[in-house]
Amino acid sequence: MNAARARRHGLAGLEFLEGIPGSVGGALRMNAGAMGAATFDRVEHIRFMDFGGGLHQLPTTEVHAKYRSCPLLKDNIALGAVFKGEPASPEEIAEKMKQFCGKRWNSQPAAPSAGCIFKNTPLMPAGKLVDELCLKGLRVGGAAVSDVHGNFIVNDNKATARDVLNLIEIVRQKVRDMRGIDLETEVEIVGEDSPKNSTASELIAKHSPDLLETK
C-alpha cells in the first residue's frame, strides 16, 4: 500500500515494498526488505513510544537496524516514520513495481505461507541451502517445504502451527548436521511454546526417516 501511495505521488525508491504484506510498524520492527533493499535504507527518522508512555524521535543513523530486525523496537512501539525517495514519474515507478512483482511471483509459491522462514546466511541464501540439501518437498502433516522456493513452508493441507514448527526444526537440524550452519528464523515465533517437545533427531525419525539414511 505504501509503495502504491509513493507511486501515486511520484516518489521512487520504495518499489521494493511492493508485495510485502503488513503495516509500517511491522516493516520497521522487522526491517522488512526485498530486491536488495530494506526498510531502513529508506527511512529518515522514526517516532516511537517507550513502555512508560514517553515519546521519542531518532534519525536512522542512531537506530542501528540490522538485517530483518530493529532491536530498538523490541522494547518500544513504532508510531511513525519519515520515508525518503527521489522524484520520478509514476509510470517509471509502476514499471519497476511490475518487474519486482513478476520476479516475486516467478520465484515464490502462491500457496499460503508466512513468507521466508529463515534468514539468509553469509554463505548463501537459506533457500539455496535447503535446495542443495534436497529438502524441498519435505513434509510434516499439512506443512511442506515448498517445491518452488526452499525458504518457504507452505500450508497445503490444514497444517497446524505444530506441523510448521516441527518442520522448521527438522530443516534446521539437517542443515546443522550437513553444513554446520545454524539457521536463524526470519519469522518471529509467538504464542507457541518453543519448537518441540521432542529433539530434532526424534522428529526426523518420526516424520522423515528417509533423511536419516542420507545423513
Ligand SMILES: Cc1cc2nc3c(=O)[nH]c(=O)nc-3n(C[C@H](O)[C@H](O)[C@H](O)COP(=O)(O)OP(=O)(O)OC[C@H]3O[C@@H](n4cnc5c(N)ncnc54)[C@H](O)[C@@H]3O)c2cc1C
Ligand atoms: C506471503 C508473504 C511474503 C512476505 N515477503 C516478505 C519479504 O519479501 N520481505 C520481508 O522482509 N518480509 C516478508 N514477509 C514477512 C512480513 O510481511 C514482514 O515481516 C512485515 O514487515 C510484517 O509486518 P506486519 O505488520 O504484518 O507485522 P507483524 O507480523 O504483525 O509483526 C512483526 C513483528 O513486529 C512487531 N510490531 C508490529 N507493529 C509494531 C510497532 N508498531 N512497533 C513495534 N513493533 C511492532 C510485532 O510485535 C512482531 O514482533 C512476507 C510475509 C508473507 C506472509
